[in-house]
Amino acid sequence: MVLSRMLRRSHLWIRVAQTGLVAIPFLLAAFAIWSILATGKPDPVERSLTLIIFPAAAVLAVAFQFLLASDRRRLDESRANEVVRLEGASTTDALTQVGNHRGFEGELQREVRRAIRHGYSLSLAILDVDEFNGLNARSGSGHGDRVLARVGGLLSGRRIEDRAFRIGPDDFALLLPYTDAANGALVLDRLRGEAEHTLLGATLSVGVAELSFENAESASLLGQAEAALREARLRGRNMVVRFDEIKSSVSVISPTKVSSVRLLISERKLHISFQPIFDLQRGAVLGFEALSRPAP
Structure with missing residues (x-):
């Protein structure tokens, strides 16, 4: 549980960082455009800075995106490995190391x-x-x-x-x-x-x-x-x-047969007959035997 929470938080911070890095070149470009519009015409220094900083920031953002994507893949692999380990632990007996x-x-x-x-x-x-x-x-x-x-x-x-x-x-x-x-x-x-x-x-x-x-x-x-x-x-x-x-x-009674008999009983579709068991020497009834079959 602790590892899962850490992984979720790590993914959240990665997404925040990626969003920020993607926005950097656009913010710099907007700043450069704003400078041109504000001054009417950029001086050579501003033009040089714009030509240098904007491409550099774009390259830096792409590089950071690549690094963050690699880190995310490693975190995804760690999470997948952790899930596999936990699933294995949930179906393995700790003492004997066979399935439970x-x-x-x-x-x-x-x-x-x-x-x-x-x-x-x-x-x-x-x-x-x-x-x-x-x-x-x-x-x-x-x-x-x-x-x-x-x-x-x-x-x-x-x-x-x-x-x-x-x-x-x-x-x-x-x-x-x-x-x-x-x-x-x-x-x-x-x-x-x-x-x-x-x-x-x-x-x-x-x-x-x-x-x-x-x-x-x-x-x-x-x-x-x-x-x-x-x-x-x-x-x-x-x-x-x-x-x-x-x-x-x-x-050995099949579970399917047990379920079928229970269904017949619940739906009252069994016909039950009782027949006496006689002691012929004494001429007395010893008990009764119940016979059942599906009702016609």
Whole structure:
């Protein structure tokens, strides 16, 4: 903020100075004309001064204009660099030096749109530092911060087109363009093995999902990767699980479907029927089951 105000003030003073310098030759010319009109005929000294001062002032004004234009360009470049730096800081996690959650949300949507437009594979991995709260409790938050920083370093060392993000206290995301789920799982399993030797005793659980062009939504891709991560935790942690391994037993509801159901409910277009659930041995009603479908 302070730098922005300084730059704005600098630009204001530059404009004032430029206006003044442009006006100098015209003021001198007006003075010379006024002298001629006032005296009727200028003496040789006045004529000489007019012939010398006016061109000199004009050259000086042009030179100063050039210098001020150069200074303005440098200030514009400084301002542009500052804007780029601030934008980068707003989407970068300070501890791990990878993207933050805000950067992740925007980049995930952009990458999904690019993958759909150009028809290439896109995988998303969600990583979790196993038992991170216990690690902090045993070794202190400083040790935990060093572990997180090393995770950021591991993820940053991938291919140039891969992009890493810290999306939670101990959760990370890795976007893998031009990579299907099978190859993505191989990459992440190598990274998981590296983590065993570099994370100061910590390990990683990973869930991987590939963008489906039948349900090409960023939220669905994220939900599938998170479901795979939950399965990795249930299986004992320190492993990589692909969503396509568990998709027959896990349901990830598309946000579009959720919105459609909410719209049907709000517009009262759902027909709901209740049917009893009987205990045949006792001949008693145990409860009721509600069935719903769009109204005809």
